[in-house]
Amino acid sequence: MTTTSPRPTTLAGDRRRFAGPVDPRTSTLTPLDATQVRLTGGFWAEKQQLNADVVLRHCEDWMERIGWIRNFDLAAAGRDQVDVEWQHSGIEFVDSEVYKLLEGMAWELGRQHDPDLQRRYDDLVERVSGAQDDDGYLHTSFGRPWQRARWSDLEWGHELYSMGHLLQAVVAAERTGTGPRLVEVGRRLAEHLWREFGPEGRVAICGHPEIEVALAELGRALDEPRWVELARLFVDRRGRGLLAEIEYGAEYFQDDRPVREADVLRGHAVRALYLAAGALDVAVETRDDELADAVRRQWEATVAHRTYVTGGMGSHHQDEAFGADHELPPDRAYSETCAGIASTMLSWRLLLADGDARYADLIERTLLNVVLASPREDGRAFFYTNTLHQRTEGTVPDELEVNARALSSLRAPWFEVSCCPTNVARTLASVEQYFATRTDDGVQLHQYGSYDVDVELPDGTAVALSVASGYPFDGRVEVTWREATDREVELTLRVPSWTEGAAVTLVAPDGEVSRHATSTVVVRQAFAAGDVVVLDLPARASWVHPDPRIDAVRGQVAVQRGPLVLALESVDLPSGSVADVLVDTRVAPVTTPTGARVALTRSWTRPAPWPYGQSVAATVEQLGRVDLVPYASWGNRGPSTMRVWLPVGEGRG
Incomplete structure (x- = not known):
């Protein structure tokens, strides 16, 4: 993979508007933006x-309905009228959900103009900005006066x-040109944070990393090195017992060891992944090889020993955390959706930094x-967690009520968190x-679907x-190729690790050339x-065998x-239960248009008052291809039950 020369530092106003x-x-x-890569149809466009x-x-x-947006209206009123007390709707951090919505709206507006969406976005920006204090x-x-003091609960507040998350929405507003008012809100907030937590301020960190990745990107977007420096301070303060x-x-907060000394991601999964993404941003911007190597080391160990077959991360429900190496129980997989998104954020940054296709492989899987x-x-409706084995159908969520994160086979429309x-x-x-990037020599395609790429290389x-x-x-x-190139360029194609027998063919007016492809082409x-x-x-269906050290799925595929x-x-299934099925691995899975068909049997023993003891004869029922x-x-x-890992029956060994 060719390494480009560093891009020159430029003023924010001169940079690509839609970065x-x-x-x-x-x-x-170099990443491409929404004007340079556009989905044109198919799976991802849908x-x-x-x-x-x-x-x-x-x-x-x-x-809007449950009052999370109205919090900003009431905060704005309460600032001017001290005697106006109001009951805050939702838990402490529901502001962040409004900010992620603003970010999503901005990226969508940068992709395609929608007058109604722009109107709603502008209205929401006004309501958020009205709640900002003078400092x-x-x-x-x-x-x-009737709330807790600022910065009084850095662990949980x-x-x-x-x-x-507000600053990430500001980055989206700046780079898509959709929200100049929000950009000014972000500048004022960042100045406040610099005074409060910068080199002359308090030495403190937040219980939930996120500010690090946001400040680093804000520094890039607004061409302000102080925000990158503040991100660096937050990263280097982590692991000091603050x-x-x-x-x-302390592991839950990643406050047990400095980022530079850690060997694997641990503690709360989303926190750990956001912190790693922010640390890599800082390392890239400051050319800190030691910090970058630490993040690479943690990614390697985590993917090798603490990641589910789906790409999911986090096996503990109580603390939403990574477990020990190979502690990956399918029926207790937490695998939070946000952890999957944070993993993708980290892998993307590593891909941009190193160009290694393994990172794109994990992005695809996740x-x-x-x-x-x-x-x-x-x-x-949405899943908060992503179990790999649903033993019971669970409760049916009420489409009109906020649902807790109870295990259920059906998605819920909204959650308290x-x-x-x-x-x-x-x-x-x-x-x-x-999906795609560029270098001085050409373009690289990392994810596949239907899309157009239109980009000008540095030499024009x-x-x-x-x-x-x-x-x-x-x-x-x-x-x-829709247009001819006036010189040789490189087209780089990722060959996913899951495939065997890949081939690449060049079809040109003067003939056809085909060759076997075993790695990046x-x-x-x-x-x-x-x-x-x-x-x-x-894309044939195939068996996946687990690492034998994953006790929870030993003897399964x-x-x-x-x-x-x-x-x-x-x-x-005829019986409507996945509890006692066995798969016959002597019969290869048959690929279907959207999945596969496998040979299953059902096996059960006579009921007993005690589920342990001597083996008893099993009754076997042939279920055929399922x-x-x-x-x-x-x-x-x-409602349904489900499992990803299937116990092996006939054909074992």
Whole structure:
């Protein structure tokens, strides 16, 4: 992979107007923005349009209805009228959900103009900005006479966490040109934070990392190195015991060891991943190789030993945390949707920094099997956690009520802690920006689907190509050059780690050249308009065997079809239960258009008052071939039980 020379530092006003969520000043790969890569149809375009049409409005309507947005109106009134006391709606950090909604709206407006969305966005910006105090502080849960004092609960108050999400919304506003008023709010807030927590301020950190990644990107977007420096201070203060002791231990906050000394991600999964993403941003901006190497080391160990087959992270429910190495129980998988999004954020930053296709592999796995598992097919309900084994159907959520995070086979429309729906919204609004990058020598395609790339390389060479694919169900990817290049350029194609027998074919007017592809493919030449490069990725269903150190799934297998992890759902079984099924691995899984079909039996023993003791004869029932569905689609056909890992019966050994 070719490494580009560092991009020169420029004034914010001279930078690309529609830069995306991550825009490092120096990197191996340069990200493309929403004017340079655009979804044109197919799977991902449908998901993004559902987000634009339904998910954003769903989040907005719910927060309006239950008072989370009104908190800002009341805060604005209470600032001018000290005697106006009001009951804050929701827990301390619901401000952050409004900010993620604003971010998602901004990315959507940067992608395509919508007068109604712009009007709603502008109105929401006005309501948020009205609640900002004169010194720049902005939070609806703290600081008024009848509320807790500012910064009085750094462990659990989430003040800096919430403000971090506001600053990420500010970055989106700046880079899409949609919200100049919000940008000014962000500048004033950042100035306040510099005074409060900068080199001359208090030495403190937030219990929930997020401000680090936000400040680093704000510094890039507004060309203000102080914000990057403040992010660095927060990163380097972590692990110094600055937060009070809690029942989960300092590890929960990542306050047990400095970032530079840690070998693996631990504690609360979302916190750990946000912190790692912010630390890498700081490392890239300040050229701190030691810090960058620490993040790489933690990613390596976490993916190798603490990550589910879906890409999900976090196996503890009580503290939403990583477990020990290989502690990955499927039926207790927490695998929070927000952790999947945070993992994608971290892997993207590592990909830009290093150009290693392994990071893009994990992005693909996590987006398709964790992030997309959260929203219901109609975009109006969500999973907060993503279990890999649902033993009971659970309760049916009330579509009109806020639901707790109870385990259920059906998604809920909203939660008391509703971080996941808004996180999904902002991710889908900008998801195309994970698909392609450029270097001085050409373009790199990391994710597949149907999209156009139009980018000018640093020397002025224009690259215009169209990608067409039925991905993720069809592994054939066609790249058509819409314009000729006036010099040789490189087209780099990721060959996913899940495939075997991949081939790349160049179809040109003077003939066809095909070759086997076993790793990242680079096609270098001067392309003519109409040239087609075809990447064939066999997406056959295959067995996935777990690491034997994962005790919870020893003697079981999963099935993967291309990039999709599959699941057995009880609605596809005559008895409606996945509890006692066995899979016959002597019979290869059959690939179907969207999943696979496997040979199952059912085995059970006679009832006993004590579930342990000597083996008794089992009764076996042949179930024949049964369909498995993409894991991300389960729970859309009514109450059900489900499992990803299938116990092996006939054919064991």
